[in-house]
Amino acid sequence: MSPEHQTHVAHFVAEVFGGEKLYTMLDNGSHASMIGKHIGKMLTEEKRQRWVQLLLQTADEVGLKSDPEFRSAFVGYIEWGTRLAVINSQLTENPITESEPMPKWGWGETGGPYMVDDPK
Structure with a gap:
């Protein structure tokens, strides 16, 4: 895996776990773009x-x-x-469109990993 790919994966996983939005902001990524890399x-x-x-x-x-x-x-x-x-x-x-939100993983609560950030 290239160092660039390693960085993208690290940014994606960190964002999914509630860290800074480096994947979407620095890497110009989205959930659809991550899925697209595997198609x-x-x-x-x-x-x-x-x-x-x-x-x-x-x-x-x-x-x-x-x-x-x-x-x-x-x-x-x-x-x-x-x-x-x-x-x-x-x-x-x-199968994912650009309008789909980035997944946000939680601590096992029901509802799965697709949780939109609370707008509050």
């Missing part, structure tokens, strides 16, 4: 599992929080996102 790539379950393994190993190496609640949410998102990436990689057209 037609024909990812396999083996590749998905290896990617998950590398992400979790990296989380340990960089000292990401290790408390159970945080890691559970992190692993849940990684599993959700990578499984969707495999599904989307089998498609020929992007």
